[in-house]
Amino acid sequence: MSKSYPEPRMFTQPDRLKSSYDAVIIGGGGHGLAAAYYLSRDYGMTNLAVLERSYLGSGNTGRNTTIIRSNYLTPEGVKFYDESVRLWQDLSQDFDLNLFYSNRGHFTLAHTDAAVRMMRWRAEVNKHFGIDSELVSPTEVKKACPPLDITCGGRHPVLGALYHAPGSIARHDAVAWGYGRGANQRGVEIHQQTEVLGITIKSDRITGVETSRGTISTSRVLCAVAGFTPRLLQMVGLRSPLSIHPLQAMVSEPMKPWLDPIIVSGSLHVYVSQTARGELVMGASLDPYELHSTRSTLEFVEGLAAHMLELFPCLSHVKVVRQWAGMADMTPDFAPIMGKTPIAGFYLDAGWGTWGFKATPVCGKTMAYTIANDRNHDLIQNFTLDRFRQYELIGEKGAASVGH
Structure with missing residues (x-):
């Protein structure tokens, strides 16, 4: 703690447990x-x-991977997460602490006709409950994120996207x-x-x-x-x-800011955003097996890196500096x-x-x-x-x- 700028400890450390609590x-x-x-x-x-x-x-x-959104599909989910987004917007002020909350906009890419129909469905449900979501064209996606390869190497072309303006990130x-x-x-x-x-x-x-x-x-x-x-x-x-499944993620070396929106592809199992420090925070789908462990694997990094390069070929020279895993508790x-x-x-x-x-x-x-x-x-x-x-x-x- 600095003598010139004293700051109390973030938390006190109790010496022992009390015998009872409410x-x-x-x-x-x-x-x-x-x-x-x-x-x-x-x-x-x-x-x-x-x-x-x-x-x-x-x-x-x-x-x-710190993504915040409310563009869910069911009435129960939309109302629940919309209230959470509203609370997020005032948290830094509530805490008197910088949470690095940053509104970016959230694109969920559609690579198939079926995915486009799902995005349209979600957009209509969102609008019904006053959530800012809309189906946008590949041209609009490209305009918002110029480095994105809309053709995805010719294998998985982007046919549209669900754009969710309130999409944000924060420091976890x-x-x-x-x-x-x-x-x-x-x-x-x-x-x-x-x-x-x-x-x-x-x-x-x-x-x-x-x-x-x-x-x-x-x-x-x-x-x-x-x-x-x-x-x-x-x-x-x-x-x-x-059921408990490992969920892995990884982060790149820092770069100058270039990726403002959050990009998600369900078909490619990719979601990515760029932090205030310049790293790309990237995640994918669950590991397909049940395991109560937070170990991470080379297979995950190789697979996610390959899909990231389909979306962003310009990243071929960028290094991955860290990977990790959590334990996702999944319901049916x-x-x-x-x-x-x-x-x-x-x-x-x-x-x-x-x-x-x-x-x-x-x-x-x-x-x-x-x-x-x-x-x-x-x-x-x-x-x-x-x-x-x-x-x-x-x-x-x-x-x-x-x-x-």
């Missing part, structure tokens, strides 16, 4: 920290503990820091390097949490651990239809699982697959409401775990960022 949030990623922030800010609940087995943002919050780790600092300043305790070993239940009601640093008494627990969700659900005797209908569960006091925030980062603010808002009132927020009524037993699936696969 609520415990398992998972120190964006969603868990956002829930703690809104619980403390909006509902005055400050006797809270956030438990993170590693460091804050070490999971999918720090392992994603700063989001975790902002929510964590805001919660901590209001009295929430954040315990890093604290692993949950068990959850105690009496008469189908939460009574406590067992950790690597001691046992906590509590009546409310939020599970927000993404790819680790199946392990936590085993502790409370619940099952879910989640490509929509999240949120809200109350059959265990009283146990709340679930899971099933985020490849779309969890963009939902961070709205998840925190809606889960804070749900925990404080013990009633599901209206925006998540259709996302409950019970929908799979009732066969009331959402059907959001058509709006995934790439084909899975």
